[in-house]
Amino acid sequence: MAFISKDDSNKSGNAGTNVIIIGFGNKYRSDDGIGIRVIEELGKLNLLRDKNIEVIDGGTSGTDLIFLIKDCSKIVIVDAIDAGQKTGDVVSIKVNDIEEFIKKDCRSLSLHDLNLVDIFKLAKALKMIADISIIGVKPKNIGFGDKLSPEIEKKIPEIISLIKKEIGI
Amino acid sequence: MADNLNIEVAPLPRVEGHGDLVLNVKNKKIEKLIFRIPESPRFFEAMLVGRKYDESSHITSRICGICSVAHTCASIKATEKALGIKPSEQTIKLRKLIYHHENIQSNVLHVYFLAVPDFFGVGSVIPLIETYPEVVNIALRTKKMANDIMRIIGGRAVHPIRTVAGGFTKLPTEEEMIRMKEMLKLCYPDLEKSLEVLKTLDIPDFERKTEYISLSDPVDYALYDGNIKSTDGWEIDDQDYLDNISEKVVQYSTAKHCWTGGNVFMVGALARFNNNYKRLTDNAKRYADELGLKAPCHNTFMNNIAQFVEIVHSVDDSIRLIDEILEKGLDEDKAMVDIKPKAGRGVGVVEAPRGLLIHDYTYNDKGKMEKANLIIPTGMNYANMEEDMNALVPTIINKSEDEIKLACEMLIRAYDPCISCSTHFLNVKLVNK
Numbered sequence: 001m002a003f004i005s006k007d008d009s010n011k012s013g014n015a016g017t018n019v020i021i022i023g024f025g026n027k028y029r030s031d032d033g034i035g036i037r038v039i040e041e042l043g044k045l046n047l048l049r050d051k052n053i054e055v056i057d058g059g060t061s062g063t064d065l066i067f068l069i070k071d072c073s074k075i076v077i078v079d080a081i082d083a084g085q086k087t088g089d090v091v092s093i094k095v096n097d098i099e100e101f102i103k104k105d106c107r108s109l110s111l112h113d114l115n116l117v118d119i120f121k122l123a124k125a126l127k128m129i130a131d132i133s134i135i136g137v138k139p140k141n142i143g144f145g146d147k148l149s150p151e152i153e154k155k156i157p158e159i160i161s162l163i164k165k166e167i168g169i
Numbered sequence: 170m171a172d173n174l175n176i177e178v179a180p181l182p183r184v185e186g187h188g189d190l191v192l193n194v195k196n197k198k199i200e201k202l203i204f205r206i207p208e209s210p211r212f213f214e215a216m217l218v219g220r221k222y223d224e225s226s227h228i229t230s231r232i233c234g235i236c237s238v239a240h241t242c243a244s245i246k247a248t249e250k251a252l253g254i255k256p257s258e259q260t261i262k263l264r265k266l267i268y269h270h271e272n273i274q275s276n277v278l279h280v281y282f283l284a285v286p287d288f289f290g291v292g293s294v295i296p297l298i299e300t301y302p303e304v305v306n307i308a309l310r311t312k313k314m315a316n317d318i319m320r321i322i323g324g325r326a327v328h329p330i331r332t333v334a335g336g337f338t339k340l341p342t343e344e345e346m347i348r349m350k351e352m353l354k355l356c357y358p359d360l361e362k363s364l365e366v367l368k369t370l371d372i373p374d375f376e377r378k379t380e381y382i383s384l385s386d387p388v389d390y391a392l393y394d395g396n397i398k399s400t401d402g403w404e405i406d407d408q409d410y411l412d413n414i415s416e417k418v419v420q421y422s423t424a425k426h427c428w429t430g431g432n433v434f435m436v437g438a439l440a441r442f443n444n445n446y447k448r449l450t451d452n453a454k455r456y457a458d459e460l461g462l463k464a465p466c467h468n469t470f471m472n473n474i475a476q477f478v479e480i481v482h483s484v485d486d487s488i489r490l491i492d493e494i495l496e497k498g499l500d501e502d503k504a505m506v507d508i509k510p511k512a513g514r515g516v517g518v519v520e521a522p523r524g525l526l527i528h529d530y531t532y533n534d535k536g537k538m539e540k541a542n543l544i545i546p547t548g549m550n551y552a553n554m555e556e557d558m559n560a561l562v563p564t565i566i567n568k569s570e571d572e573i574k575l576a577c578e579m580l581i582r583a584y585d586p587c588i589s590c591s592t593h594f595l596n597v598k599l600v601n602k
Binding site: 026027028057058059060063064066067118121122125126144145146 | 212213216228231232233234235237278282293294295298299305309312313316325326327328
């Protein structure tokens with residue numbers, strides 16, 4: 001198993017990149033690492049090359065998302081999401097719908113530092129406008145572990161299909 | 170105010186991770202006060218066993234997104250010590266440089282986004298956008314600057330990839346070094362504006378003498394390296410930490426608590442400030458003076474102010490480090506040193522933003538991990554947090570329940586606890602008996 005992540009020193013999310021796909025999560029917290037695993041799989045695909053699309057392993061540093069929102073027009077976030085759906089179900093949410101999900105008493109989105117909802121509220125209050133989608137699966141297990149649950153791992157192709165649909169490729 | 174209280178706070182907001190605060194008061198006397206953490210980092214210690222020496226820092230950097238450089242550096246230092254590797258002076262300077270920027274971005278996040286809202290009487294940073302938009306913009310600019318510098322040096326803004334045992338897999342260019350210096354210089358007007366805002370904060374008047382432990386160095390304001398020093402007068406080599414710091418499992422929390430000679434102690438920015446005030450830049454000392462922070466300070470709430478003073482110091486010292494590196498010139502031959510696996514034990518101690526962080530590794534002759542012990546700063550602070558609350562609550566017992574709850578939350582937040590290092594969830598509940 002490779003533990004070495006990709007160097008993204010040339011990927012600052014600055015102007016010039018319009019579309020970003022970013023995965024969040026802790027890959028040593030079992031299914032919480034789904035976002036990172038999907039990013040690793042996307043990195044192996046040729047179809048994203050030469051399309052001005054950045055694929056970023058965001059790790060567990062959610063606050064930095066604010067800088068991407070500021071500089072990009074389209075962001076697709078991949079994360080472990082408990083939006084009230086069944087374990088293993090994949091959801092695709094537009095950021096504007098998040099408050100609606102919360103009202104339905106859904107558990108918070110995967111928490112890394114500031115939670116994602118606070119970051120979206122912050123971006124909105126700062127009048128940062130970007131088309132943001134969140135795609136994720138409800139985790140079965142977020143205890144310590146370096147493997148996804150089998151039923152979560154098998155959702156990776158479905159998540160990648162939704163990402164492709166979202167960015168129009 | 171009722172004479173009896175049964176307080177549980179769940180979840181404690183604006184703290185990294187999850188835990189529980191439980192406070193029971195009967196006839197205005199504290200019957201039970203515990204800060205409970207449901208899980209611990211033992212998984213990472215177990216996971217490291219059997220791994221090769223060049224995997225350790227990449228695995229442990231994933232323990233936390235806020236202090237991934239600290240875990241990386243503690244890990245690298247432990248490995249280098251165990252394998253007898255001596256990195257170049259250039260490597261040490263670049264590590265100190267990236268280290269400053271994790272400290273800046275973490276302190277910015279805590280001071281501006283997590284702690285300041287309490288002092289303005291609002292529940293989060295969001296309302297500040299309307300009332301203090303400049304504060305929020307300063308925080309974002311400063312954090313982005315620190316992130317960008319971490320990305321330039323470490324190859325990634327979080328979980329650095331170029332920073333490895335033996336040195337750096339890739340060096341920044343001279344142009345990037347110059348650009349970083351220019352970015353740093355742009356911080357100063359923002360720091361001045363922040364100073365004016367922070368001067369207006371009404372910091373609670375609370376004092377409790379305790380022992381403060383941090384790294385210390387004869388020259389540097391120690392963050393990356395140094396001896397372990399206590400305000401109680403002792404100082405030891407970092408390899409000998411077990412002589413003075415002991416871990417104990419407490420019944421109500423799977424995270425271990427720490428003691429030194431039977432005493433609770435505090436680590437973090439205030440501990441560093443109390444031990445190392447003289448090593449701050451003159452500019453950072455001026456900020457401390459203007460904010461009324463004097464060493465020794467025994468007010469935990471002032472930890473937030475110490476964190477801000479450290480931001481100033483880190484900006485100043487980063488410029489000095491860049492000048493020194495540029496003056497000598499970046500040398501590719503000094504980027505990495507050869508590593509030959511061998512059996513040995515090494516301890517890596519750094520100052521994570523939240524305080525002393527210890528990685529203790531034992532490798533076999535093939536360079537594979539046989540044993541790992543990690544002690545996180547929040548774990549060291551738990552017992553002191555409880556003692557602080559034991560001292561604070563009687564002084565505010567006649568206030569309303571909401572005020573007591575907020576004061577306890579603020580006190581815990583002042584430690585900037587990063588419970589995500591030890592667990593994923595923190596819960597705090599407040600219920601009347």
